[in-house]
Amino acid sequence: MNKATESTLTIDGRTVAIEGEQNLLELVRKANIDLPTFCYHSELSVYGACRLCLVQVEGRGISGACSTPPEPGLKVLTTTPEIREIRKIAVELLLANHDQSCPTCSRSANCQLQSLAQRLGIKKVRFKSVHQPVPLDESSPSLVRDPNKCVLCGDCVRMCSEIQGIGAIDFSHRGHEVMVQPAFGKPLGEVECVNCGQCASVCPTGALTIKSEVDKVWELIADKAKTVIVQIAPAVRVGLGECFGLKPGEITTGRIVAALKHLGFNQVYDTSFAADLTVIEEGTEFLERKTQGGTLPMFTSCCPGWVKYTEQYFPELLPNLSTCRSPQAMFGSLVKAMLPDQMKIERKDLKVVAIMPCTAKKFEAQRPEMGVDGDPDVDYVLTTQELAHMIQSAGIMFDTLQPESFDMPFGFYTGAGVIFGNSGGVMEAVLRYAAEKATGQRLEQVDFQQVRGDSGLREATITVNGSELKLAVVHGLRNARVVAEQVRAGKSRYDLIEVMACPGGCIGGAGQPVSTTRDTRALRTKGLYHADKMLQLHKSQDNVFITECYAKFLGDIGGEKAHHLLHTTYQSRRRIADESLALMQSENEDKLKVSVCLGTNCFLKGSQEVLNGVLRHGEQSGMEGKLDVRAGFCFEKCESGPTVMIGGEHIPNCNAAKAIEEIDRRIENDEPAGTCNGHSCNHCGK
Amino acid sequence: MIASIEGQRGMPRPKPPFPAQSGLWGKPTIINNVETLAHVSRILKVGAEVFKSIGTKDSPGTKTFALTGHVANTGLVEVPFGTTLREIVLNIGGGITDDAGKIWKTGFKAVQIGGPSGGCLTEEHLDLPLAYESLRAVGAMVGSGGLVAMNQGTCMVSIARFFMEFTQRESCGKCVLCREGTNQLLALLDDVIEGRADAGTLELLEKLGHAVQVGSLCGLGKTAPNPVLSTLRYFRKEYEEHIFEKRCRTGRCKALLSPGINEVKCKGCGLCIKACPTGAITGEKKKPHHIDAELCIKCGACATACKIHAVEGI
Known part of the structure; x- marks a missing residue:
C-alpha cells in the first residue's frame, strides 16, 4: 500500500492514493472493495438514490460514497455494523x-x-x-x-x-x-x-x-416443412462466450456455428457476408455522392436505432442517410430472393433468423419495407442473450463444443465485414473499399487506426487520390445529435459520418450479455479487430462470393436489381403515432382499413367530405362488417392531401369518388389487407 | 425548489455540491426561508449586536412558532430564543384545553415541535429553553417552528402515525430508504394501532427509523422518523400497552377496544339498542343486553346512551 502522503486517504485503515477519482466510491472500488450500488454508473451522472454505497467518514458521519469527493486525510470506513444494518434494511x-x-x-x-x-x-x-x-x-x-x-x-x-x-x-x-x-x-x-x-x-x-422470440424460433426449427437459415452478426462472436464463463472478446465463431447446427438450423451463415455487400454498395454510393455532387455528408445507415432516431428528430437529413439497407436486412432480402429458386422451394417456406447483438434489429425486421408482400425478409431476430438461452435450454455444452464452419456461399466473409461490429468499423471497411476504388491501386495498408478508438465522437482526415476526406465516427445518440445539428445548420465539414447508437458500437449492443465489469466493451472490440487480423482477406472487394453474387444474380453494383434488393427508403416519424378515432368498426379480421387524415392541411383541402362520403357509402352499400374507417392525424404526406390510406396504400390527392372506387375495387377483389406499405422505391418505381 | 425552477422533477440532488457551490442552472445559489430574510432586514436596521442581545448564545434573536392544538390561544407567536415551553404553552397559549375547548389544568401531555418531522416532548421538558442546540439534544428540532400542544386524551402512537402518514405522502420517492422506509414505518405503526404488533415490531420500528434517519438522501427523509423515534423514547410505555396489553389508554385506537355490557349493572332499558347504528346489541326488556362483536363498529354510541355506565371497554 502507498505511504501516507498529502494525496492519500485511508479506507478501512488502509492507505489509498487519490489519483483523480471523482468520488469516494471509485476510490473504494480501486481499493478492491466492491461497494454495492444500483444507481451508480461511471458514464452517467451521480444520482445518489439507492443508498447502498454508504460509508462512514470520520468526523462527518455516514454519507453516500458516490457523492462524496475524495479529500486527502479522510478516514473512511465501508463496513461498520451500523452501515451493514442500513444496507440490509435498504x-x-x-x-x-x-x-x-x-x-x-x-x-x-x-x-x-x-x-x-x-x-x-x-x-x-x-x-x-x-x-x-x-x-x-x-x-x-x-x-x-x-x-x-x-x-x-x-x-x-x-x-x-x-x-x-x-x-x-x-x-x-x-x-x-x-x-x-x-x-x-x-x-x-x-x-x-x-x-x-x-x-x-x-x-x-x-x-x-x-422481448424474447425464442419460443417462435423453437417452433420454426421444429417445423419440417420450413427451411430455416440463420445469420450471425459480427459482434455476437465476441460476446456469446460470456454467457458460458468465457472471457469477453473471446472469439467463438466455430462453436456458435456448431451450436446452431445442433439446434437444428438448416444453414448457418454469417451477416459479415452481407456486411461485405454493404461495404460495396455503401462505398459506391459514397463515391458517387462525392464525385457527382450528391448530398453530403453521408451518414451510415447500418444502425436501426440511429435510422429511427433520424426519422424522428432529423427528417430533413433523411437524404443524407445512405439508402443502403443494414447488413441484416441485405442478407434477408438477398437470400429470400436467391435461395427459393436454387433450393426449389417457395419463398414462404424459407425462413430467416438473425442472431444480433441488438434489440433495435427486432424493430428493423418488422419494418414493412423490409419484406415482400407482407412476408418479412428476416422472420425473427434473436439477440446474443436469447441464443445463449436456447443453447442452455438444449443443454449444449458450449465451451467444449468442437468448432464447425459456416455454410457457403453466405458464410464467406472478409475482415472488413467482421469489424462492422466495432464503432468505426463500418467507416474503416468502407475506406478499405473506397480508397482502392478511387485510386485504382491496390491498398496494402488496410488498417485505418485514425478511425479507431473509444471516444464517443472521433474525427479523422484521410487523403485519397489527392483529395481530403473528412470523417467522423460517433457512438451514443446524444453525440450523434451534436453532429446532426451541425449538418442541419450547414456547418458540418464532414464527408462521411458513421453513427452507432450504442456505446462502442454493436459490441456494446443491448442484446449482448449483461455485463457489470468495466473493460468488457474494450475486450470485445479488441476481439473483433483480432478476428480481422486472423483472416486472409481484409477488403470486401476481395470477397469472391460477393463478386460472384453480382456476376450471377445482382448485376451491376448499385444497379437496378441491387437497388431493389439492397437499398431502402425512409419516412419521417416526426409525429408520434397517436390513437386514431374509430368511426366504423368491424370485428371481422379481414376488414379493409380506411384511414382519412383530418389534419389542418388535409381538412382544408376537403378531407372531411372524403370521410363523410366513405362513411355514407359504407352504410348504403352494407359494408359495415367489411370496413374499418378511422379519422387519423397526419401521415406526413401533406403535399398530396387530402391523404387517405386504404388497405395500407396511400391515395394521394384523394376525393370521395376516388376513395369509394378504391374501396369497391378492393372489396370486390377480396383484397383487404393490401400489400404495398405506401412507400415507393425511388429507383425501380415499384 | 431549484429543480422546479429549472423545469425538472422536484427531487433532491446528492450534496456536495451544495447550492452555494452549484445551484440554479449550475450557478452558486442561496436558498433561504422568508423568516431568515425577514431577520436579515432587521439585523441590517438595528445591527447585529442588538439582534444578538436577544436569545441565547448559540441561537440569537427571536423565533416565530405556530402554536396550535389543545391550547386556549392558538396562532403565530414570536418569542426570543431561550423562552421555555411552559411560557409559550401555558402562559402565552393560555393553558391546555380538553376536547371541548375548556381549560384542563392538569391536562398537559406533550408537544410536537418542529413540524411533521419534529419530535414529541413531554412534561419534563416544560422548562427547557427553546433553542437549536437544546432541542436537538432531546431529539426534537426547531424545524418549521410548528408547536402542537396535546392533552392527556391524546394517543401518542396515533400521533406518530398521523405525522408519519404526512411525511410518507410528502416523500418524493427518489431514495430507497425514504420512499420504502416511511411506507413501512407507517405499516408498522398500523400494526401497533390495530393490534397486530409483537415485540419484534418495536425493535423493527427503532432499527428502521434509525436507518431512514441516517441513510436518507435529503432532510425530509433524515427527519421523517423523528415523530416515531421521539415518541418511542418518551412514551414507550404507551407503545408497550398497545402491543402487549392490546390496550390504548385514551380509547382512541378503535381496533383495540372490546366493548361489552356489564351484566350486573345493565337494567335492560333498551336505550343502547336504539342508539346502536348497526343493530349489534340484542336483549329482552329488563334483562341484561349483549353486544355482538362481529357487528359492532366500536362507535361508542351505546356507551353515550347508557345512563348507568353499564357499557364498558369503550
Missing part, C-alpha cells in the same frame, strides 16, 4: 416492494437485487410485502417493461437521456407511487423510443428486458 425494503417471482424472471441468472440479497446474507425480509401488481408493457417490438421488478434506481432514465439524448422514459408520480414510464403513461411501443435497449443493459433487475 435491500429488504426493496424486496418487500418487489415481484418476487424470481425463478421465472429472465434476469434470474444475473439480477443484482438477488445477488445483493445473497451477499448481504438476507435470509428473511422483515417487512411486509407492499407490492401492488401492475400490468406489463409489451407494446415494444424490442423490449418488455415490467414495473413490478423496478427498483427505481433511474439508470435507464439517465442512460436514455444522458447517453442517447432521447428521454423516452422518466419518473412519474411521487412518493410510493413513483414509477418509470414513457410520458403520459403511454406504451413504450408508441413513443420516441428507438429500441436501442441500452436501458435494459443497465437495468440491475428484470424491469427492462429483451
Whole structure:
C-alpha cells in the first residue's frame, strides 16, 4: 500500500492514493472493495438514490460514497455494523416492494437485487410485502417493461437521456407511487423510443428486458416443412462466450456455428457476408455522392436505432442517410430472393433468423419495407442473450463444443465485414473499399487506426487520390445529435459520418450479455479487430462470393436489381403515432382499413367530405362488417392531401369518388389487407 | 425548489455540491426561508449586536412558532430564543384545553415541535429553553417552528402515525430508504394501532427509523422518523400497552377496544339498542343486553346512551 502522503486517504485503515477519482466510491472500488450500488454508473451522472454505497467518514458521519469527493486525510470506513444494518434494511425494503417471482424472471441468472440479497446474507425480509401488481408493457417490438421488478434506481432514465439524448422514459408520480414510464403513461411501443435497449443493459433487475422470440424460433426449427437459415452478426462472436464463463472478446465463431447446427438450423451463415455487400454498395454510393455532387455528408445507415432516431428528430437529413439497407436486412432480402429458386422451394417456406447483438434489429425486421408482400425478409431476430438461452435450454455444452464452419456461399466473409461490429468499423471497411476504388491501386495498408478508438465522437482526415476526406465516427445518440445539428445548420465539414447508437458500437449492443465489469466493451472490440487480423482477406472487394453474387444474380453494383434488393427508403416519424378515432368498426379480421387524415392541411383541402362520403357509402352499400374507417392525424404526406390510406396504400390527392372506387375495387377483389406499405422505391418505381 | 425552477422533477440532488457551490442552472445559489430574510432586514436596521442581545448564545434573536392544538390561544407567536415551553404553552397559549375547548389544568401531555418531522416532548421538558442546540439534544428540532400542544386524551402512537402518514405522502420517492422506509414505518405503526404488533415490531420500528434517519438522501427523509423515534423514547410505555396489553389508554385506537355490557349493572332499558347504528346489541326488556362483536363498529354510541355506565371497554 502507498505511504501516507498529502494525496492519500485511508479506507478501512488502509492507505489509498487519490489519483483523480471523482468520488469516494471509485476510490473504494480501486481499493478492491466492491461497494454495492444500483444507481451508480461511471458514464452517467451521480444520482445518489439507492443508498447502498454508504460509508462512514470520520468526523462527518455516514454519507453516500458516490457523492462524496475524495479529500486527502479522510478516514473512511465501508463496513461498520451500523452501515451493514442500513444496507440490509435498504435491500429488504426493496424486496418487500418487489415481484418476487424470481425463478421465472429472465434476469434470474444475473439480477443484482438477488445477488445483493445473497451477499448481504438476507435470509428473511422483515417487512411486509407492499407490492401492488401492475400490468406489463409489451407494446415494444424490442423490449418488455415490467414495473413490478423496478427498483427505481433511474439508470435507464439517465442512460436514455444522458447517453442517447432521447428521454423516452422518466419518473412519474411521487412518493410510493413513483414509477418509470414513457410520458403520459403511454406504451413504450408508441413513443420516441428507438429500441436501442441500452436501458435494459443497465437495468440491475428484470424491469427492462429483451422481448424474447425464442419460443417462435423453437417452433420454426421444429417445423419440417420450413427451411430455416440463420445469420450471425459480427459482434455476437465476441460476446456469446460470456454467457458460458468465457472471457469477453473471446472469439467463438466455430462453436456458435456448431451450436446452431445442433439446434437444428438448416444453414448457418454469417451477416459479415452481407456486411461485405454493404461495404460495396455503401462505398459506391459514397463515391458517387462525392464525385457527382450528391448530398453530403453521408451518414451510415447500418444502425436501426440511429435510422429511427433520424426519422424522428432529423427528417430533413433523411437524404443524407445512405439508402443502403443494414447488413441484416441485405442478407434477408438477398437470400429470400436467391435461395427459393436454387433450393426449389417457395419463398414462404424459407425462413430467416438473425442472431444480433441488438434489440433495435427486432424493430428493423418488422419494418414493412423490409419484406415482400407482407412476408418479412428476416422472420425473427434473436439477440446474443436469447441464443445463449436456447443453447442452455438444449443443454449444449458450449465451451467444449468442437468448432464447425459456416455454410457457403453466405458464410464467406472478409475482415472488413467482421469489424462492422466495432464503432468505426463500418467507416474503416468502407475506406478499405473506397480508397482502392478511387485510386485504382491496390491498398496494402488496410488498417485505418485514425478511425479507431473509444471516444464517443472521433474525427479523422484521410487523403485519397489527392483529395481530403473528412470523417467522423460517433457512438451514443446524444453525440450523434451534436453532429446532426451541425449538418442541419450547414456547418458540418464532414464527408462521411458513421453513427452507432450504442456505446462502442454493436459490441456494446443491448442484446449482448449483461455485463457489470468495466473493460468488457474494450475486450470485445479488441476481439473483433483480432478476428480481422486472423483472416486472409481484409477488403470486401476481395470477397469472391460477393463478386460472384453480382456476376450471377445482382448485376451491376448499385444497379437496378441491387437497388431493389439492397437499398431502402425512409419516412419521417416526426409525429408520434397517436390513437386514431374509430368511426366504423368491424370485428371481422379481414376488414379493409380506411384511414382519412383530418389534419389542418388535409381538412382544408376537403378531407372531411372524403370521410363523410366513405362513411355514407359504407352504410348504403352494407359494408359495415367489411370496413374499418378511422379519422387519423397526419401521415406526413401533406403535399398530396387530402391523404387517405386504404388497405395500407396511400391515395394521394384523394376525393370521395376516388376513395369509394378504391374501396369497391378492393372489396370486390377480396383484397383487404393490401400489400404495398405506401412507400415507393425511388429507383425501380415499384 | 431549484429543480422546479429549472423545469425538472422536484427531487433532491446528492450534496456536495451544495447550492452555494452549484445551484440554479449550475450557478452558486442561496436558498433561504422568508423568516431568515425577514431577520436579515432587521439585523441590517438595528445591527447585529442588538439582534444578538436577544436569545441565547448559540441561537440569537427571536423565533416565530405556530402554536396550535389543545391550547386556549392558538396562532403565530414570536418569542426570543431561550423562552421555555411552559411560557409559550401555558402562559402565552393560555393553558391546555380538553376536547371541548375548556381549560384542563392538569391536562398537559406533550408537544410536537418542529413540524411533521419534529419530535414529541413531554412534561419534563416544560422548562427547557427553546433553542437549536437544546432541542436537538432531546431529539426534537426547531424545524418549521410548528408547536402542537396535546392533552392527556391524546394517543401518542396515533400521533406518530398521523405525522408519519404526512411525511410518507410528502416523500418524493427518489431514495430507497425514504420512499420504502416511511411506507413501512407507517405499516408498522398500523400494526401497533390495530393490534397486530409483537415485540419484534418495536425493535423493527427503532432499527428502521434509525436507518431512514441516517441513510436518507435529503432532510425530509433524515427527519421523517423523528415523530416515531421521539415518541418511542418518551412514551414507550404507551407503545408497550398497545402491543402487549392490546390496550390504548385514551380509547382512541378503535381496533383495540372490546366493548361489552356489564351484566350486573345493565337494567335492560333498551336505550343502547336504539342508539346502536348497526343493530349489534340484542336483549329482552329488563334483562341484561349483549353486544355482538362481529357487528359492532366500536362507535361508542351505546356507551353515550347508557345512563348507568353499564357499557364498558369503550
